[in-house]
Amino acid sequence: MSTAVHFGAGNIGRGFVGLLLHEAGYEVVFADVAAPLIDALASTPSYTVHEAGEGGRDHVVEGYRAVNSATDEDRLVQELARADVVTTAVGPNILRFVAPAIAKGLAARPAGASRVAVMACENAINATDILEREVRAAARDQGLDDAAVDARAVFANTAVDRIVPNQEPGAGLDVRVEPYLEWAIERGPFGDTVPEIPGVTWVEALGPYIERKLFTVNTGHAAAAYFGRAAGKRKLSDALADPQIRAKVEAVLQETKALLVAKHGFDPAEQEAYVQKILTRFANAELPDTVDRVGRAPLRKLSRHERFTGPAAELAERGLGTAALLAAMGAALRFDAPDDPEAAELAQLLGGPDPDENLAGRLTGLEPGHPLFEDVVGVVAAARASRRD
């Protein structure tokens, strides 16, 4: 039986990647640093993924193993050394912490073993490229040069799409998810030996797919979360049910649609259908999703190549409108979820002495002279003024 080691047994790990790999016939090994989660997986023979909403059904995941990647590196490396697939869903900023173990697993691979497919399943453009750079750097410490890494691993970028909320207290390992899913993986790196994973869409060029996903699903989602929190909503679906918030989110998605159509040549009618489908997914009241989860990590979400600054910068460079995206960025600057470390850091930055221009550059990575820069400075100044009121 083929083996897949998956880093990150959280929402998307259990509710999407682990599920699809299990259904594809892989023996799944979950690796995570959260001891209670790993202990629960190790002592529970199965969990259920409940699809909530129209057409949803239940799926049972079983036959997995679990390893604590913080305390049991030897076992982790053994699992990695014979894995056919390695996936991650830990968050883009965590990839550098999982790379050293993957490199050790490559070094411990038996002679003649087939190449392991390494795929990061994170919401970030080309997350596997980030992971690959870290793995190659760590592999050099194991005495593996790039050619040796190439002989042992194939790296492929992916785009994953399924809304998996934080789970209700008491849900145990079971996961409530939306029925929809899309997992696009670039085919090129695999040559003629593409892994068999039913449900995957293999694509020649992932760039347009991942930008369409990030700048539609995630831009719209985050906009709904930030406008929703500012209006006192807790559930994401309640935010979407508010006509004023929905109109603001739709305006944001019209701007990103303009970019996606102009840049990648998507058919406008198809993109509009994609937008409408996504708004229906956000409105799914059977999902217990919250504005605090969707808006989490506002500093990451405001950064240069992410869901707001990324498309807004390119729109401005093309002379296209960005007013709705700037309004959403303004709402993001007001995000004050109490348990979010980045929201607290953002509040400190906004309350600190940095001039508006410096702060605008620091938050978005834009430089003076960029056609969006002065608008962002205005948004920062307005957010500071509203926090003082």
Ligand SMILES: NC(=O)c1ccc[n+]([C@@H]2O[C@H](COP(=O)([O-])OP(=O)(O)OC[C@H]3O[C@@H](n4cnc5c(N)ncnc54)[C@H](O)[C@@H]3O)[C@@H](O)[C@H]2O)c1
């Ligand atoms: N939840 C969704 O709807 C969704 C959908 C698509 C993509 N994603 C992406 O998937 C990733 C994970 O999101 P999530 O919602 O599952 O988050 P999550 O917090 O539920 O899960 C992340 C897991 O990673 C674990 N982790 C943290 N550091 C680790 C490390 N060093 N080694 C191993 N495990 C570690 C955490 O303990 C946690 O269990 C993010 O990049 C997110 O953007 C999420």
Ligand SMILES: O=P(O)(O)OC[C@@H](O)[C@@H](O)[C@H](O)[C@H](O)CO
């Ligand atoms: O995971 P993040 O923090 O990048 O974004 C929050 C949500 O928008 C995201 O998790 C979506 O639910 C998911 O990307 C849907 O495919």
